[in-house]
Amino acid sequence: MNKIKSLDDLRQLREGMQAKIKLRESGNNSENIVRIKVAMSTCGIASGAKEIMNFLMDELEQKAIEAVVSQTGCMGYCYAEPTIEVTVPGREPIVFGDVDKFRAAEIIEKYIIHNELVDGILPVNYRSIDN
Amino acid sequence: MADYKMHLLVCGGTGCNASDSEQIRDNLLTEVEKHDLNDEVQVVMTGCFGFCEKGPIVKILPDNTFYVQVKPEDASTIVEEHLIKGRKVERLLYKDPENNEPISDSKHMEFYKKQVRIALRNCGFINPENIDEYIARDGYAALAKCLGERTPQQVIDEIKLSGQRGRGGGGFPTGLKWEITSKSVADQKYVVCNADEGDPGAFMDRSILEGDPHSVIEAMAICGYCTGSTKGLVYIRAEYPLAIQRLKTAIKQAREYGLLGDEIFGTPFSFDITLRYGAGAFVCGEETALIHSMEGLRGEPTFKPPFPSESGYLGKPTTVNNVETLASIPVIINKGAAFFNSIGTAKSKGTKVFALAGKINNVGLIEVPMGTTLREVIFDIGGGIKGGKKFKAVQTGGPSGGCLTNSFLDTPIDYDNLISAGSMMGSGGMIVMDEDDCMVSIAKFYLEFTLDESCGKCTPCRIGNKRLFEILDKITKGLGTEEDLSRLRSLCKVIKDTSLCGLGQTSPNPILSTLDNFYDEYLAHVKEHKCPAGQCKSLVKYTINHDKCTGCTLCFRNCPVGAIAGEKRAPHTIDNSICIKCGVCYDKCKFDAISVS
Numbered sequence: 001m002n003k004i005k006s007l008d009d010l011r012q013l014r015e016g017m018q019a020k021i022k023l024r025e026s027g028n029n030s031e032n033i034v035r036i037k038v039a040m041s042t043c044g045i046a047s048g049a050k051e052i053m054n055f056l057m058d059e060l061e062q063k064a065i066e067a068v069v070s071q072t073g074c075m076g077y078c079y080a081e082p083t084i085e086v087t088v089p090g091r092e093p094i095v096f097g098d099v100d101k102f103r104a105a106e107i108i109e110k111y112i113i114h115n116e117l118v119d120g121i122l123p124v125n126y127r128s129i130d131n
Numbered sequence: 132m133a134d135y136k137m138h139l140l141v142c143g144g145t146g147c148n149a150s151d152s153e154q155i156r157d158n159l160l161t162e163v164e165k166h167d168l169n170d171e172v173q174v175v176m177t178g179c180f181g182f183c184e185k186g187p188i189v190k191i192l193p194d195n196t197f198y199v200q201v202k203p204e205d206a207s208t209i210v211e212e213h214l215i216k217g218r219k220v221e222r223l224l225y226k227d228p229e230n231n232e233p234i235s236d237s238k239h240m241e242f243y244k245k246q247v248r249i250a251l252r253n254c255g256f257i258n259p260e261n262i263d264e265y266i267a268r269d270g271y272a273a274l275a276k277c278l279g280e281r282t283p284q285q286v287i288d289e290i291k292l293s294g295q296r297g298r299g300g301g302g303f304p305t306g307l308k309w310e311i312t313s314k315s316v317a318d319q320k321y322v323v324c325n326a327d328e329g330d331p332g333a334f335m336d337r338s339i340l341e342g343d344p345h346s347v348i349e350a351m352a353i354c355g356y357c358t359g360s361t362k363g364l365v366y367i368r369a370e371y372p373l374a375i376q377r378l379k380t381a382i383k384q385a386r387e388y389g390l391l392g393d394e395i396f397g398t399p400f401s402f403d404i405t406l407r408y409g410a411g412a413f414v415c416g417e418e419t420a421l422i423h424s425m426e427g428l429r430g431e432p433t434f435k436p437p438f439p440s441e442s443g444y445l446g447k448p449t450t451v452n453n454v455e456t457l458a459s460i461p462v463i464i465n466k467g468a469a470f471f472n473s474i475g476t477a478k479s480k481g482t483k484v485f486a487l488a489g490k491i492n493n494v495g496l497i498e499v500p501m502g503t504t505l506r507e508v509i510f511d512i513g514g515g516i517k518g519g520k521k522f523k524a525v526q527t528g529g530p531s532g533g534c535l536t537n538s539f540l541d542t543p544i545d546y547d548n549l550i551s552a553g554s555m556m557g558s559g560g561m562i563v564m565d566e567d568d569c570m571v572s573i574a575k576f577y578l579e580f581t582l583d584e585s586c587g588k589c590t591p592c593r594i595g596n597k598r599l600f601e602i603l604d605k606i607t608k609g610l611g612t613e614e615d616l617s618r619l620r621s622l623c624k625v626i627k628d629t630s631l632c633g634l635g636q637t638s639p640n641p642i643l644s645t646l647d648n649f650y651d652e653y654l655a656h657v658k659e660h661k662c663p664a665g666q667c668k669s670l671v672k673y674t675i676n677h678d679k680c681t682g683c684t685l686c687f688r689n690c691p692v693g694a695i696a697g698e699k700r701a702p703h704t705i706d707n708s709i710c711i712k713c714g715v716c717y718d719k720c721k722f723d724a725i726s727v728s
């Protein structure tokens with residue numbers, strides 16, 4: 001890893017990362033892949049987030065869907081753990097709650113492959129400070 | 132395969148009347164089918180939108196129409212008007228609470244959302260184990276700005292101007308605290324992050340450390356720059372293994388990037404962080420006890436002053452801040468004091484994270500602007516009381532706080548209002564109680580906790596709390612008298628006035644607030660020897676209604692102590708001198724013949 005020695009270094013790194021993320025979200029580049037974030041805080045893991053993460057990875061690989069599954073922290077919906085956020089290129093990110101294996105399979109089959117929604121979407125219920 | 136052009140999202144959250152929203156979904160499905168739109172329109176159920184008081188909600192995509200208080204019979208109007216004719220159904224639209232104007236697109240409803248995420252801005256967004264993701268969301272930009280463009284005093288002034296107050300419970304102005312340390316002269320100073328989080332039911336700090344550890348690291352470095360400290364310590368309970376692991380990873384990554392260590396950003400400022408583990412004693416969250424624990428001494432508080440800002444860890448000036456306090460600092464620097472200051476009430480600025488728990492539908496972690504009412508938190512964001520029961524009280528401030536009733540539901544939440552209501556902000560645990568909770572037992576529960584956690588150094592807390600507990604125990608067993616209630620009160624006052632540290636000084640609060648708000652319930656226990664909520668086992672009585680009893684013998688066969696007698700097909704009776712009130716018979720009887728009182 002290169003050391004960040006100045007404000008400019010930081011800016012460059014940030015802009016590089018942001019550009020990568022933008023490309024990823026606009027979905028019109030070679031990196032045209034599905035992104036899934038699994039909430040993996042103590043309570044998420046306690047309700048089975050790890051198994052769901054493994055299951056998602058296996059299923060996506062079997063179906064040859066190019067995807068990156070990564071972990072994230074608490075989304076705040078502890079009553080609906082495990083929770084995952086799915087971003088399909090060109091579509092808004094969607095959070096699904098109470099994801100067991102059955103629902104995970106359904107999300108891949110219906111939402112990711114066929115662009116149908118499935119029950120159990122958690123609407124964004126807060127304002128963020130990004131602008 | 133269907134290629135849907137429109138989605139109807141029906142709120143299926145428990146807060147929206149569940150049966151109604153299911154009926155709405157069914158009616159919408161029927162209507163969609165009737166008009167042959169199956170291939171174009173999909174109807175799905177979602178979780179809570181955080182607008183339960185205005186529920187049931189139906190949202191339409193892609194045009195983001197947000198319909199509120201929808202009734203099952205509105206389904207045909209929605210389909211015929213909105214879907215077919217393309218006209219929004221005005222009377223169902225959400226109305227701006229200020230001017231009553233309907234808002235047609237929920238994109239413009241951002242402003243009405245009850246939650247604002249500052250401390251939690253990255254939780255659930257970034258991978259906490261990848262520093263690049265933090266940097267992409269402006270991470271370490273605040274540190275860079277401070278080191279490159281501001282003097283320590285300018286940063287302190289900015290924090291002062293923001294109105295930020297400590298989120299660890301005390302609410303002390305953060306900028307002022309930093310200034311005191313910065314003005315203390317010493318060869319070494321320290322920055323301490325208090326991640327002890329000992330309140331029962333609280334998990335705000337844990338979630339921040341697990342979801343966004345870099346925000347705390349960055350803020351500690353900023354604090355180091357402002358106060359002239361080169362060493363940071365995080366005091367974290369060993370019971371938080373995941374938070375510890377994520378913090379360690381984050382510190383390692385920050386070092387690799389040179390964001391911790393020597394000459395950060397090429398400036399003369401150096402700063403590094405180490406972890407210290409606590410054994411999970413509540414009193415070790417108190418800053419002087421915490422410092423002693425880190426020094427290898429007993430985790431016992433000492434008298435203040437001197438305050439840690441002047442003489443703390445190893446006798447050196449030490450800034451102690453809570454995790455959530457720190458997590459908001461980078462936002463204050465990046466977005467400016469005015470941004471933070473514009474949120475909240477006159478004396479409490481910004482947002483507060485709460486861990487919502489208890490008899491509430493949407494248990495979870497929320498962050499709301501200071502000044503939000505308890506009603507909004509409980510009935511909108513929290514989705515209301517579980518099982519449609521009646522709200523009774525909400526406990527804030529953990530073992531140092533109190534129980535607030537119906538009459539406080541519309542009080543804006545801030546430090547000062549909660550104190551004048553007889554509770555306190557505390558670190559942010561919020562436990563909701565319903566009609567089945569006995570307030571005397573609740574007070575007893577907290578006292579039992581305090582009793583376990585008291586360090587024993589001073590007499591009023593060590594012995595006084597024990598006596599309080601004994602009196603409460605007596606009351607819940609039906610042996611209390613009215614004098615006990617006045618004894619409780621006077622003992623509470625003595626303990627509050629004479630204890631050495633915050634633990635003892637606040638430990639009577641759960642009793643005092645329940646005495647104030649639920650005196651009738653205490654009276655029922657001591658005068659009529661009854662527990663109105665039916666929770667105090669010693670006070671309940673099981674009786675068999677002879678008109679309903681069929682003599683099936685089921686209760687007789689299940690009673691563990693043989694307290695029930697009766698012939699087959701003849702009414703049974705319970706001998707209350709033997710009965711241990713286990714409730715088995717009550718659960719077993721199929722004829723509803725057994726009642727509790």
Ligand SMILES: Cc1cc2nc3c(=O)[nH]c(=O)nc-3n(C[C@H](O)[C@H](O)[C@H](O)COP(=O)(O)O)c2cc1C
Binds near residue numbers: 300
């Ligand atoms: C009994 C007791 C327990 C405390 N527990 C905590 C705790 O778990 N976490 C915390 O941040 N502050 C706790 N505090 C408050 C700390 O003493 C201190 O005020 C706080 O860490 C300062 O940080 P702040 O100004 O950012 O709030 C506790 C205080 C008392 C009296």
Ligand code: SF4
Binds near residue numbers: 588589592
């Ligand atoms: S008030 Fe209680 S916890 Fe605090 S020093 Fe005294 S005995 Fe210890």
Ligand code: SF4
Binds near residue numbers: 720721722724725
């Ligand atoms: S179980 Fe109910 S109906 Fe049967 S004997 Fe007992 S009280 Fe009577």
Ligand code: SF4
Binds near residue numbers: 690691709712714
């Ligand atoms: S409550 Fe328990 S102990 Fe009492 S009569 Fe019923 S079964 Fe027996």
Ligand code: FES
Binds near residue numbers: 078079
């Ligand atoms: S910790 Fe799991 S959603 Fe909050």
Ligand code: FES
Binds near residue numbers: 143144514
């Ligand atoms: S808005 Fe429907 S359950 Fe909360």
